[in-house]
Amino acid sequence: MAETLDPLHSEKDLRRGIEAMFFAYRGFTQDPDRILAQHGYGRAHHRALHFIHRESGLNVNTLLSILGVTKQSLNRVLRTLIDHGLVEVSVGTEDRRERNLALTDKGLTLIAELSEAQAARVRAAYAAAGPQAVAGFEAVLEAMMDSDLRDHYGRANR
Amino acid sequence: MAETLDPLHSEKDLRRGIEAMFFAYRGFTQDPDRILAQHGYGRAHHRALHFIHRESGLNVNTLLSILGVTKQSLNRVLRTLIDHGLVEVSVGTEDRRERNLALTDKGLTLIAELSEAQAARVRAAYAAAGPQAVAGFEAVLEAMMDSDLRDHYGRANR
């Protein structure tokens, strides 16, 4: 499966990789950040919208574990999204303690705008680097995740 | 150079890539964050230490453009690093308005600890994914950067 004879990566290689993550992440968030600022939202709102969109009807606890923040922190963000009519809350059908989250049409409109801006950059990078590079990109990133995060990755991406 | 017949990447592909960046970046910062917290520092301190280490003697303006923050924001971080004896400032030799930044032994000790923790994860991911994947990883990330950031990437990595 893995290479049996893995070359040792030099300090320089690793530093390059570390800086690549740093600089690329900046580019990665830049376009949506601009749009968010126009609407008076932040990156935290984007993340919430993204994962509610990916898995409509998910409950608060699940979203918390995906985002890896405290409920107080999420609540602040969720509160504004609900009050602004981007997210809609409903009582769980199985367990009525749970709250199911879903995007409204207004929420769908915003996430579409954000996603398209971000996807455009990723699409351009994928096109520039080529399909084989994309496979490598995904493989390294997946290996870099924590195992508990890896469970969420791919979830609802079937 | 680039593929002449680039396949279109589906929405699903792009979403996977976007989430890969999100989850992987979390893993990427996690280990150094723990160490930083023990010392009472934050991610901003790590970034400053990293780039001062990479290019010892660089001036404030250069560091500002690499980090992409305001001078007030950087100054706060730099102030504590200087006061705590991790960074040492000297007046520029050519232009005496400039301040050259360098790490002290104490600063070198901390950045070594941080870098090693972060490099360990990258090294493990590289080993798991294989050398060809690493090349793709770098290619995609480099293509994802803003062009002005790309100038800094690789700088002093010669």
Add this chain to the structure above:
DNA sequence: TTGGAATGTCAACAAGGCTGACGTATTCTG
């Protein structure tokens, strides 16, 4: 010698993390 560049610093503010504590439904369990 004067304008602009590089730097430092004060003050105020906002986003978005955190902890701790508490309240209220609702469900599970002994």
Add this chain to the structure above:
DNA sequence: CAGAATACGTCAGCCTTGTTGACATTCCAA
């Protein structure tokens, strides 16, 4: 059925790290 546990919301306060705006100092260069 009573009490424990779970899911969620919220109040209060704190921290880091970003922002803007204003202003002082030092020094280079035309």
